Amino acid sequence: MSVSTLLSVTQILAGAAIMLYSIVRSLGIRSAVPGTLRGKWLTIILLMVFFFFGYLLFVGNLVTGGLLPLELVTGTIFMGGAFFVYGVIHISDISIHEIRKKSTALEVEIAERNVRDEQRLRHQAGLEQLDRCTRRLIAAAADSPTFLETLCSGLRELVDADLALVPIGDHDGETFTYQAALGLHAEKVRRQSIPIHEGGLCGWVFQNGETLCLPDLQGDCRVKQELAQELGVTTGLIAPLFQGDQVIGGLSAFRRQRPFDATDAELLTLFSQRASIAYGNMKLLESLEQRVAERTAELEEKNLQLQRNQSRLDHLAHHDPLTDLPNRLLCQDRLEHAMAKARRSGHSVALLFLDLDRFKKINDSLGHAIGDRVLCEVARRLRGSLRESDTVARMGGDEFVIVLEMLRDGQDVSGIARKILDQLAAPVVIENHEMYLTTSIGISLHPEDGATIDDLMKAADVAMYRAKDAGRNTFQFYRPEMNARTHELLLLEGRLRRAIDEGHLVLHYQPQFDLGSRRLVGFEALLRWQPPGEPMISPADFIPLAEDSGLIVPIGEWVLRTACAQNLAWQRQGFSPVRMAVNISPRQFRQSSFIETVDQVLRQSGLDSGWLELEITESCAMENVEATIESLAHLKKRGIHLAIDDFGTGFSSLNYLKRFPISKLKIDRSFVRDINHDPNDAAIAASVIALGRSMNLEVVAEGVETEDQVAFLCSEGCRLGQGFLMGRPLPVDQAEKYLQAASSAG
Numbered sequence: 001m002s003v004s005t006l007l008s009v010t011q012i013l014a015g016a017a018i019m020l021y022s023i024v025r026s027l028g029i030r031s032a033v034p035g036t037l038r039g040k041w042l043t044i045i046l047l048m049v050f051f052f053f054g055y056l057l058f059v060g061n062l063v064t065g066g067l068l069p070l071e072l073v074t075g076t077i078f079m080g081g082a083f084f085v086y087g088v089i090h091i092s093d094i095s096i097h098e099i100r101k102k103s104t105a106l107e108v109e110i111a112e113r114n115v116r117d118e119q120r121l122r123h124q125a126g127l128e129q130l131d132r133c134t135r136r137l138i139a140a141a142a143d144s145p146t147f148l149e150t151l152c153s154g155l156r157e158l159v160d161a162d163l164a165l166v167p168i169g170d171h172d173g174e175t176f177t178y179q180a181a182l183g184l185h186a187e188k189v190r191r192q193s194i195p196i197h198e199g200g201l202c203g204w205v206f207q208n209g210e211t212l213c214l215p216d217l218q219g220d221c222r223v224k225q226e227l228a229q230e231l232g233v234t235t236g237l238i239a240p241l242f243q244g245d246q247v248i249g250g251l252s253a254f255r256r257q258r259p260f261d262a263t264d265a266e267l268l269t270l271f272s273q274r275a276s277i278a279y280g281n282m283k284l285l286e287s288l289e290q291r292v293a294e295r296t297a298e299l300e301e302k303n304l305q306l307q308r309n310q311s312r313l314d315h316l317a318h319h320d321p322l323t324d325l326p327n328r329l330l331c332q333d334r335l336e337h338a339m340a341k342a343r344r345s346g347h348s349v350a351l352l353f354l355d356l357d358r359f360k361k362i363n364d365s366l367g368h369a370i371g372d373r374v375l376c377e378v379a380r381r382l383r384g385s386l387r388e389s390d391t392v393a394r395m396g397g398d399e400f401v402i403v404l405e406m407l408r409d410g411q412d413v414s415g416i417a418r419k420i421l422d423q424l425a426a427p428v429v430i431e432n433h434e435m436y437l438t439t440s441i442g443i444s445l446h447p448e449d450g451a452t453i454d455d456l457m458k459a460a461d462v463a464m465y466r467a468k469d470a471g472r473n474t475f476q477f478y479r480p481e482m483n484a485r486t487h488e489l490l491l492l493e494g495r496l497r498r499a500i501d502e503g504h505l506v507l508h509y510q511p512q513f514d515l516g517s518r519r520l521v522g523f524e525a526l527l528r529w530q531p532p533g534e535p536m537i538s539p540a541d542f543i544p545l546a547e548d549s550g551l552i553v554p555i556g557e558w559v560l561r562t563a564c565a566q567n568l569a570w571q572r573q574g575f576s577p578v579r580m581a582v583n584i585s586p587r588q589f590r591q592s593s594f595i596e597t598v599d600q601v602l603r604q605s606g607l608d609s610g611w612l613e614l615e616i617t618e619s620c621a622m623e624n625v626e627a628t629i630e631s632l633a634h635l636k637k638r639g640i641h642l643a644i645d646d647f648g649t650g651f652s653s654l655n656y657l658k659r660f661p662i663s664k665l666k667i668d669r670s671f672v673r674d675i676n677h678d679p680n681d682a683a684i685a686a687s688v689i690a691l692g693r694s695m696n697l698e699v700v701a702e703g704v705e706t707e708d709q710v711a712f713l714c715s716e717g718c719r720l721g722q723g724f725l726m727g728r729p730l731p732v733d734q735a736e737k738y739l740q741a742a743s744s745a746g
C-alpha cells in the first residue's frame with residue numbers, strides 16, 4: 001500500500017472517528033474535545049480550511065485530470081467533512097452550553113436585579129413613608145403624650161411592625177418607661193417602668209446607643225426570651241433616640257414573621273435620627289409652653305392679687321376700718337343717689353345724724369379698746385334696725401349717719417328713730433363692764449330741708465344739737481328756726497373773742513364758809529361776761545361755747561392770773577389770807593403746758609401756792625385717769641389744793657378716787673337743792689359727806705340756800721358750804737366786805 005493510500009485510509013478512519021464522536025456527543029455524551037478546540041471561531045476556521053482545501057483538491061483533480069491520487073482527495077474530503085460535522089456539532093454543542101450558562105447567569109442576574117429593585121423600591125417607599133411619618137411627628141409636636149403616640153404609630157407603619165414600642169428614660173436615670181406602645185399585646189407593656197439593666201433589647205439600646213437589627217430573636221442573650229415568646233415575636237429591631245450625646249429613649253419594633261433586614265434597620269436609623277430632633281424640639285417647645293403657662297399663671301395670679309388689692313383699697317377708701325360701715329365718702333355718694341331717686345319718684349329721703357351721748361366718758365374711763373368695741377356694737381345694732389337698702393355710715397368718733405330712702409312721710413322716720421333709741425337702750429356688756437348708751441338724733445328731710453348734701457347734713461347736725469339740748473336720748477326733726485340758734489352761737493363766739501381782747505370779762509367771787517362757825521374760809525372765782533351797755537352773760541351760756549371753740553384756754557389763763565393777783569392784792573391790803581378756788585375746764589386741764597402755765601402765773605403774781613385751790617369736775621378727772629393722777633400730783637407737789645367739783649354727777653370709781661391727790665370734794669348743788677325733801681338727794685349728799693370723811697377729805701356743799709340745808713349738812717358732818725344763803729358771787733369791792741368782816745371778827 002502506497003503512502004498516499006495509507007494517508008487517505010488514515011484520513012478516512014480519523015474522519016469517521018471524529019464524526020462518530022461528534023454524533024455520540026451530540027446525543028448527550030459530554031465532549032472530550034480539548035479545551036483549545038472549543039473555541040468556536042477557531043473550530044469553524046479550521047473546518048473551513050480543511051473543507052476548502054479538500055474542495056480545491058477535488059476540483060483540482062477534476063480539472064487537471066488527476067494531479068493527486070483519488071484516495072488522498074477522498075480521504076481529505078472525508079476528513080474535512082468529518083471535521084465539518086464535528087465542528088458543526090461541537091459549535092452547536094458549545095453554543096447551547098454557553099447559552100444555557102449565560103441564561104443561568106442572566107437568570108441569577110435578573111433575580112439579583114429584581115431583589116435589588118425590590119429593595120430599592122422598598123427603600124424608596126420606606127423613605128417616602130419616613131417623610132410622611134416625620135411630617136406627622138412635627139405636626140403632632142404639641143405635647144409629650146401626643147408626640148410619643150404619633151411616633152409609635154409612625155414606627156409601626158414604617159417598618160410594618162406587629163408591635164411597636166417607645167421606651168423613654170425616666171428622670172432617675174435608672175429606669176425607662178414604655179411611654180407608647182401599639183400593636184400586639186401592647187397593653188401588657190404600656191406605661192410599664194423597667195430598670196435599664198433588666199430591660200432586654202430596650203435596655204440594651206440605652207446602654208449602647210446603636211441601632212440593632214435581630215432577624216432572629218431566638219437564642220440572643222440581649223433579648224428577654226420569655227417575653228418574646230409571650231408576645232409571640234420572632235424578629236426585632238431597635239434604634240436609639242438621642243438628645244445631644246445622651247440616649248434618652250428608643251424605637252423598638254417586633255414582628256412575628258418576616259425577619260427585619262438591613263433596609264428596615266436603615267429606615268429605622270433614619271427615622272430615629274429625625275425623631276430625636278423632633279423630640280428635642282417638642283421638649284423645647286413643651287418646656288417653653290410650660291414656662292409660658294407658668295408665667296401666664298403667675299401673671300394671672302398677680303393680676304388677681306392686684307384686683308383683690310384694688311377692691312380692698314376701694315373698700316377701705318369707702319368704709320370705716322373699725323366698724324366696716326360706709327364712711328363719709330360712700331355715705332355722701334349714697335345720699336346723692338337717694339336724692340336723685342327721690343326726685344324722680346316723688347318720695348322723700350331722711351338723713352339721721354346720731355351722736356352718742358357721753359361716749360367720751362366711756363372711752364376715757366375704760367380705754368379706747370373698749371370704746372372701739374362699744375362703737376362696733378352700736379354699728380351692729382344700727383344695722384340690725386334698718387332695711388338692707390338703708391345706709392348706716394360712721395362719720396368718725398361717735399357720730400353715725402343713717403340715710404333712709406323712699407319714704408312716704410316723716411311718720412316713718414319717727415318710728416325708725418324710736419326703734420334706734422330702743423335698740424341702743426339695751427345695756428352693752430364688755431369685759432364685765434355694763435354700759436348704758438343713749439344717743440341724740442337730728443333728722444333732716446329731702447327735699448324739704450335742703451336740696452344739696454351739704455344743706456341736709458348741716459340741717460341734721462343742727463337738729464342733733466337741739467336733741468342734745470333737749471336732754472339727750474331723743475330725736476329732733478330739723479326746723480328752720482334751729483338755724484337761727486346756730487347762727488346766734490356763731491355770733492356769740494365772735495363777740496366772745498372781741499370780749500377777751502376788749503377786757504369785757506370780769507371775775508366775781510363767791511365766799512365759802514365754815515358752816516358751823518360761819519367763818520369765811522375762801523372764795524370761788526366765777527367768770528362773768530359784761531358787754532358794755534348790755535345785760536351780763538352767764539358763764540353757763542358761754543363757757544361750753546368757749547370750751548368747744550378752744551377759747552377757754554386763753555380765758556382760763558386770764559381767770560387764773562386775775563384770781564391769783566386779786567388774792568395777793570387782798571393779802572397785801574392786810575386782809576386775813578384766804579384760799580382762792582379757780583375752775584379749770586377739761587380742755588384747759590388737758591393742755592400739755594397747763595402745769596407750766598400755773599407755775600408761771602404763781603411766779604408772776606407772787607401768790608403763795610398754798611392759797612390757791614384748783615377745781616376740776618368729776619367727769620374731767622375721770623377722763624384719762626392716769627394722766628389726771630400725774631397732773632394732780634405735780635400740782636399737789638407745789639402745795640396747791642385740789643378739789644373735785646360737781647361731785648356725784650359723774651361716774652367716779654372709788655378705786656381711782658383714792659389715788660387722786662385731792663383735798664376736797666364739792667357736792668353738786670343739784671343734790672343740795674332738795675336735800676330736805678328728796679330722800680334720794682339726802683342719801684346721796686350724806687354718802688358723799690361720809691365718803692369724804694372716810695377719805696379724810698374736806699367736803700363743801702354747793703348751792704346752800706336755806707338754814708334747813710345747813711342743818712342737814714351739819715348733822716351729816718359737812719363742815720363747809722357755799723351758797724346764796726351766805727353770799728352770792730360778787731364783784732371785787734363787794735367781796736372785800738366779807739374779807740373786812742372776817743378780818744374784824746379776827
Ligand SMILES: Nc1nc2c(ncn2[C@@H]2O[C@@H]3COP(=O)(O)O[C@H]4[C@@H](O)[C@H](n5cnc6c(=O)[nH]c(N)nc65)O[C@@H]4COP(=O)(O)O[C@H]3[C@H]2O)c(=O)[nH]1
Pocket residue numbers: 510525526527528538539540543556559583584585645646669702703704705722723724725729
Ligand atoms: N342756784 C344757785 N346757784 C348758786 C348758788 N351758789 C352758787 N351758785 C352758782 O353755782 C355755780 C358754782 O359754780 P360751778 O359749780 O363751778 O359752776 C360754774 C362753773 O362750772 C362755770 N364757771 C364759772 N366760772 C368759770 C371759770 O372761770 N372757769 C371755768 N372753767 N368755768 C367757770 O360756770 C358754772 C356756772 O357758774 P355760775 O353761773 O357763776 O354759777 C355758779 C354760782 O353762781 C346757790 O345757792 N343757788
